[in-house]
Amino acid sequence: MQESSESQHLPRREFFSRIGDGLYATALATLLGDDLFPANPALAGNGTHDLKPRAPHYRPQAKSVIHLFMNGGPSQVDLFDPKPELARLAGSAAPRDILNKIEFADQVGGLLPSPYKFNRHGRCGMELSELLPHLGEVVDDITLVRSMYGEHFNHEPAIYLMHSGRTLPNRPSLGSWVVYGLGSETQNLPGYVVLDDPKGLPINREQNWQSAWLPPVYQGTRFRSEGPPVLNLESRRKLPGDLIEAERALLRRLDMAHRNARPREPELDARIASYELAARMQLATSDALDLSQEDEATREMYGLNDELTRSYGKRCLMARRLVERGVRFVQIFIEGQIWDAHTNLEKSLAYSCGKTDRPAAALIKDLKRRGLLEETLVVWGGEFGRMPLAQVADRGADGRDHGPDGFSIWMAGGGVKKGLTYGGTDDIGHKAVDQRVSVHDFHATLLHLLGMNYRDLVYRRHGLDERLTDQFPARVVEEILV
């Protein structure tokens, strides 16, 4: 369909935005069906699948994305952003102008220096906390951004912002936009796969991977790493294979007769095609998630032999297998809010870093040795960071409250610089001040790496061209690009 739309000299994006306006997501099919292009035999039959790969606006650096979403708000000053000044100011009071954002006003303590040592790593000499030894081994492959800032200090709105460009629910997620723009390289698996933590869904739950008003084919499909991976992939009632086959044959017979009596209704072809895809998905999914096909060294590298890292390691390894098979966007979530260290900072960070550091670094190494890192963008980050202030708890188990005004994320692979540390926060690590990167900038940059201009990736709705960045100013952070 790409060819035919270009042959009609209709800008592709505009073409798609018009389709979005119509009653049917499959208006695409209608428009390109034999009514309009009766001479194009390639489009006869099931020319209706809307996950087909589509050319980006310009040459992409990355083909696929693995988003390691660290919901909860990892603490920048304890992990990525050393602030010696905090030691000097330890215990000093909180500035008054942030008090209306601190829910636990009676628990506000003074400035709290990080209890961790920071060391330099790699050829680039990137400074990282001692909590992240494995990431330290791959710093020469990543870009660390220390100057991210958000708009809201609460999880729900901040997570919405990170996923959909606004602090409100009911907008399409990042992954949905990407798959809407590019389709998928595989027709046997969903284009946007979510690997959630078996220990529990993140805040905002399924809304994190919603397509909202984008057609549902762009919605993230949740693959469970334990038990049956996809909802209704198999019948709850176990039936023998020959019975399932016989049922399917009957249904297909009915549907073919129905379709044949209604010529030139592409929607009916599309329906038949979607049933066939459903059948193919059953095989492809089990294959993609079958980790027994991996060798022992790989399993060890991801930490599959260690109780603490096994769960996250499995999902990182699955993510690699999925992008290998052409899935466009994979997102890994983590149980509950393990980065949300309101109390017990040290205990809490030891757990969350212990669980994720090794698998995340392994993912970079593994992608690299397979030559996949160049075409895969890996993103690690949460919805915000934390305050450089203490949140005072009983028995001295202090933590830190949410801090949206300055935090760190890292990216690796597909088109980002290697070994770069970018941007910075103020002396106490509270507010991004140098080379600030907004969430919208981050989105624009991510789309850019995939070959899309954030201004041109639009979906027409209510008379407006909707964008991932909404109406907010955004800029591609050129400085971190190769």
Add this chain to the structure above:
Amino acid sequence: MAGIRSYSMMPNSGYASAFLRVCLRLVWFAPLLFAPVFGAGEVRPDVFESSILPIFENNCLACHGESVPQAELDLRTAASIVKGGKSGPAVIAGSADRSLLLDKVVSGTMPPGDDSLSREQVAAIRGWIDRLAQADTQLASAGISEKDVLPIFLMRCVVCHGKRAQEGGLDLRTQAGRLRGGKSGPALVPGDPESSLLFQRIVREEMPPEHLLFKYRVRPPSTGEVETLRRWIAAGAAADPAHDPSLEADLALTDSDRQFWSFQTPERPPIPTVARSDLVRNPIDAFLLEKLEGQGLSFSPGADRPTLMRRAYLDLVGMPPTAAQVRAYLKDESPDAYERMIEDLLSSPHYGERWAQHWLDVAGYADTEGIKHADHFRPQAWRYRDYVIRSLNQDKPYDRFLMEQLAGDELVDYKKEVTPAVLESLAATGFLRLASDPTDSPSNASLAEKMDVLHDEIQVLGSSVLGLTMGCARCHDHKYDPISQKDYYRLSAIFQSAYDPYDWLDPTQRYLNVGDPEEVEETERHNTPIEKQIDDLERAWKAKTESLRNQILEARLAALPEALQQDLRTLLKTAEDERSPVQEYLQRRFRKTLKVSDQALALEDDQFKAPLDEYNKALADLKKKLRAKPAIRALFDMGGEGSPAYVLRRGNAETIGDRVYPGVPSVLRANLPEYKPDLPSERTDTTGARLALGRWLTHPKHPLTSRVLVNRVWMHHFGRGIVATPADFGRTGARPSHPELLDWLATWFVDQDWSLKSLHRLMVTSTAYRQSSRKSPVGGADPEGHLWSRMSLRRMEAEVLYDSMLQAAGRLDTDRFGPAEPVEKMDDGEVVAKGSKKGWRRAIYTEKRRLTRMTFLDLFDAPQMAPNCTERISSNVAPQALQLMNGYLTRKLSRHLAGRLVDAHPDRSEDQIRELYLRVLSREPTPGEIRMSLDSLSELAEKWVHHLENENDEAPRRNTAHWSALASVSHALLTSAEFSYID
């Protein structure tokens, strides 16, 4: 802060310093902490011009140097910089660190884009501001008026010193209130900021008080705001004269704006004459045929009777006919059989259930708030859903229907008496209470988030009723349509007497505790014994734990310094309303120490652990049994004078612009009576703002209201609107394909007293509606059917598919109205309706939880309300196939259906198949289909017998195999394309 924090570590010194601090804050003899440090140097224009101006020239003046500078900030002279722009003074003389200008350049916000000023340049600007003398700022005070300081009071003070709360007897909303002051005397001394109490307390940072900043999400005034306030008071604190809104300047409208088609009052066009007048059953046909004949086309042949019957049923009541209804209709050969069936459908109670869903889509109905993780439930939202269903079943005129939804609270005097009509009118206002409202907790109740709620409601109103994309104008004048930002905020000001962002009611306060007396009494009868049990339980627990509680408290107090112990003991003995300010502070500070929680008991003594769990569970169980007291989730006028409304620059709640007054978009004012709140004189508790809006919208000559509605109804019947963009009748929207038809319908509809049922009747009895949907063998001139040379094939909407499956399988629970059927999450994550022995209720009666949406409905494109849905999409994706093939519901329904078929026609396979076709596909099977079905049945039965034998199942093999095989055939039919696609 550090002092307070160290308190628990170093009791003695900490306590002293904390207490001293409290005293300092509370006692007024404290010296002025704030004394502006003004530089000694004078303004040396040469310094500005030689070293500062060049920096601005190269970096800033492109935007801040023109005759109309950005944000009204002119950086060309020292005086204009001191005066500042829309965000207040750009510099504060002598204090670079508190100056907005420096903040902007240091943070890199300005200049925008990639360039920023060098360190040397920043240092030069800093030095210049620090040396600037206060004398120069006096010059700039002259221009400051009350309108510049009013927003400061509004955003930072009136939540405690305003309409609903007047702490210390102080009301800061008006000049009179400020001069009168409160308990401590006048708040304002014109000409003397340092003697003005309100200024003093702000600069000392006593106000707004630190401990309330989060609770009310109030930001302390910025240094720029404090400076503006100081200058205003110093210049005499003059109040602005009263404003006459009629003098407000309007957006310059061009003739082409005014002449745009949808802003013209519709005129009834003559009905065209056509060649095939035999095909004209009513004027709809004439208008459509005129266009078709112009292209050498005509209508397609009529659909056959079973097809037409199924189409009408699914369209009007949202479910297929029963087998008996199909048989009866096919037998009825009288010429008006179709028309009589239509009458039956329009008077069916299911009609309202079906068409209410369309309205709930545009209204954005949901049973939960959706924003917070907890997805707060709205226990009374269903009353609005029921209101819509009832209104449609009664064929309530659309103008009345709208009036009630916009201003039901103003239509009736509900404080006087409560009648069923009053309750209905109040329930209607639920329309504007459907957007997600997160503001019940302060962490999601910033000014911006309150504005968002109001914005969503404006969008709902704009897209559902007006057919205009009002949302764009929140941040800037509309790019395509002649709707200014001012128009947007005028419209939003109409709602400000109910949704006042500066005097906000959170969602838990937006209920009216009124109800049908019988229902109230019934609820009380039900709740009273349970409440007593709860009371007893709580009392028993308290008695049981009292001594341990006291022990713990004693131990905690004993760990504190002596003096403090004394104070806290006294505090505990003092009644809450008699506590001194110091005691109140201590109470806040030691809240956790003083309150011994149940958790603390369990931690202290293991023996309390199990009983505590037991107690909590018993309490929760009892509370679950309580019924929600009848109440209405309403929108209501808060009475009295509301807060002023403003244009918000770039839509940002914190950047307040010009003041606006309630009004309607300028471009729509031309042919309509003026928008004017006008109430019967005995009503003083409401402004009439929304009532006036309702009157204006439902004026018979309104160019949009009736057009938008008839287009919507047309879209649902015919698959596509006459205007293909039902929520956008503006420039970016589609033009009507049949403008005369649209206007004819719009005017006719108003003449029929806005009767929706008349409109349906007209549409579904037209020849156009009765056409076949088959595509003609050669593409032709109307390939997509946009001229309606045929009907179009459509997939059922999510709810229709769900309801139809339940109905066909005989598992529909036809209970109507009331609280929704709950949904639950199964082990594998599928969200399903709970159901009961009676089956499952129609989709409209299931809970619409935003975060746990029924999987089935979700997959088939039931909308996520954002904030509403003006047009459904119809997708075609593999998870739908998985849902139908393997999902829990279809399997269950097929087995039930097959069971009933066997019951009805034991041992008669062919009759079972016939009945199956009638129930599921609303038609008789062809002989070929019967043959094929019977073949499949025996093939499947054979396999089932084998399967049962392999499993060594105890069930009678043949009978069970037959039942199971019939279930498989039923399953195939229920999940077939023919079932879910409407011809």
